[in-house]
Amino acid sequence: MLYYNPIPYFCASLILKTVFLKIYFASDFHLGIPDHASSLKREKMLVKWLNEVCSDATAIYLMGDVFDFWFEYKTVVPKGFTRLLGKLAEITDSGVPVYLFRGNHDIWAFDYFAQEVGLQLHREAVIREWNGKRFFLAHGDGLGPGDKGYKFLKKVFEFRPNQWLFRWLHPDIGTRLALFFSRKSRYANVARDTKQIAGEGGIDMSRERLFDFAGEYLKKDPSINYFIFGHRHIPINMPLGADSRFINLGDWITNFSYAVFDGEELKLMTFKTGKPELIRPVNSGLQH
Numbered sequence: 001m002l003y004y005n006p007i008p009y010f011c012a013s014l015i016l017k018t019v020f021l022k023i024y025f026a027s028d029f030h031l032g033i034p035d036h037a038s039s040l041k042r043e044k045m046l047v048k049w050l051n052e053v054c055s056d057a058t059a060i061y062l063m064g065d066v067f068d069f070w071f072e073y074k075t076v077v078p079k080g081f082t083r084l085l086g087k088l089a090e091i092t093d094s095g096v097p098v099y100l101f102r103g104n105h106d107i108w109a110f111d112y113f114a115q116e117v118g119l120q121l122h123r124e125a126v127i128r129e130w131n132g133k134r135f136f137l138a139h140g141d142g143l144g145p146g147d148k149g150y151k152f153l154k155k156v157f158e159f160r161p162n163q164w165l166f167r168w169l170h171p172d173i174g175t176r177l178a179l180f181f182s183r184k185s186r187y188a189n190v191a192r193d194t195k196q197i198a199g200e201g202g203i204d205m206s207r208e209r210l211f212d213f214a215g216e217y218l219k220k221d222p223s224i225n226y227f228i229f230g231h232r233h234i235p236i237n238m239p240l241g242a243d244s245r246f247i248n249l250g251d252w253i254t255n256f257s258y259a260v261f262d263g264e265e266l267k268l269m270t271f272k273t274g275k276p277e278l279i280r281p282v283n284s285g286l287q288h
Helices: 036-053 082-093 112-117 148-158 160-167 171-197 209-220
Strands: 023-026 059-062 098-101 120-122 126-130 133-138 226-229 235-241 244-249 257-261 266-270
Touching: 023 244, 036 082, 082 098, 082 112, 112 120, 209 226, 209 235, 209 244, 235 266, 244 257, 244 266
Parallel strands: 023 059, 059 098, 098 120, 133 226, 226 244
Antiparallel strands: 023 257, 126 133, 235 244, 257 266
16 A cells, blocks of 8 residues: 655655655664775765655665664764765654664764764664554574674673773773774674575575564564564574565665665565665575
8 A cells, every 4th residue: 555645855855755665674784884885885885875765765674784883972973974974864854753773893882873863763662653564673693592692792882881891991992903804703703694594495484583582572472473583694584384474674785775665565675786676586496
């Protein structure tokens, strides 16, 4: 079913438009790595995608790890990303809400994005309902069984005295140190996750923590139609139950993938070629 937005708004081109209901989801851009040139190339691709989707977007959800590292000092933020932040500010100024989930790489995002860019920040999972469909939305870090080491580390990072101590490091030292460990962690985790659930023979979800978490949550609340996560870097659209699907948004490092809900159906797409292309959902042949 198509929905008419009764409040026309301007978006980038400042042309008054009647739009359909579409909600966009994307995650894991990891801007800032592995070097400035390649990060800038991906940032420009991301801005091109935002230019395309903002014309018919009712809302845009950025589901975490937008940056490979982010820390807000009282008067200093990390250098760069001006194209993306400027575009997001333009979109929010036009009246289209943009929601940002904190990921494990931008866990130290505080009030800068709200005050300067107009983003609405989410620190925990949220449930939303659109057109009779219920969505469970989260970045995904720390959810599901196991991974006790990271869960402990997350508590360390969220402990305010530790954040205060980190602020005493000069930004040139603190940022370089954090990026070094962030890159080591990310490369190791992506390689492990790809080997575990996207190896030869198709998708094996038997050791996928977020899939297990969603299945257990669905037993408590069977009304959820879509579980949407980032974090794992592998685009997945697969059934979780008779009326529920598990969505992992992939990333913007190799997949350039995102999801769009048009009021009736959610589709997983890729913008890798510079235009939207469908990623086929997995409906059978799952390994458990």
